[in-house]
Amino acid sequence: MNHYLKSLSATQQVGAMFLIVFGCLALAGIVVFLLSTREYPEGPAGDAKRQLLTRADGVLRSSWVMVIVFWIGWLSGDTVATVLFALVSFFALREFLTLSPTRRSDHRSLVLAFFVILPLQYLLVGTEHFDLFTVFIPVYVFLAIPVVSALANDPQRFLERNAKLQWGIMVCIYGMSHVPALLLLDFPQYHNKNAFLVIFLVLVVQFCMVAQFFAARRLQRAPAAPSISSSFNWPSWWIGVAAGSLLGALLAGVTPFSPGQAFAMASVACVAGSLGHLVMKAIKRDRGIPNWGADGSGVTGTGGLMDRVDALCFAAPVFFHSVRWYFQL
16 A cells, blocks of 8 residues: 555646545534434433534544644645644633733733744744754753843742743744644655654544543543543553554555554654643643633634644644654664
8 A cells, every 4th residue: 555655647646635534524514513413311321422412523623623724724835834833822821811810011022932933933944044943942942031021020929920932932833833844854755745744643633532532431430630631541551652653553544654654653653742732731720720721712713823833833833843853764
């Protein structure tokens, strides 16, 4: 199968991926819809099944949104894709900070984050300054933000306020900026096909999350961190990672990887994404909200954008640097 996929032209591979991705999502949507039309008995058992279908529908909606956004970025070219992901970062950071209290003295730091750091990070990505773009936020920005805050002359909750902003920048800008960076990696004999790496990353991470979700419901094991997530347990986590890794091996034909390399890279992405999702759940519990759209519709109008991209924000930088290090790009 992998040999057949690699023998296809880029246009033919696009068509094959279109059929596979959207076909699977459509089939899953039909199954969930048919199950939702069934009548379930009143009581705890019926309520549990209805809640499960509601959550499954939410996972599918998230998958549709992510895949469509990345597909648009793919079709539009590298420059438009970079701008598109910059907008995703902007709205994700806005959502992250809207649900976190700020003070008037934080306004300078917020302006710096939204209108200086964010465009500069994506400019570095678009101009392929990879060495600088990988250290710009973790080094220079992490030093600059507290300096700007200190000049605002407000020591109240200084450490907490700066840590919150730095964490939001790290997840929403730094993590997400690695997705369009995948489009610019220069693989030998893999020209004009880098968008498949983005689709590969999105698919394996989303498939891992879906498999973990259904495995947790099926196994009914004790949660590993009950105060943070009632559905996260190690057996279902291993199943999710294994499922995402196997899907990665099957998709090796549209990547520059061999099946073994695709399995390993997918494993890296699934581990980072699933554990990152758990971290973001811990942040939501700390804020006392069930999802990033606390009232059911996020501040961006997307019903909680961070809920759709949180795993990817953690998986993308780990996947990018693993690929770049292994292939010495």
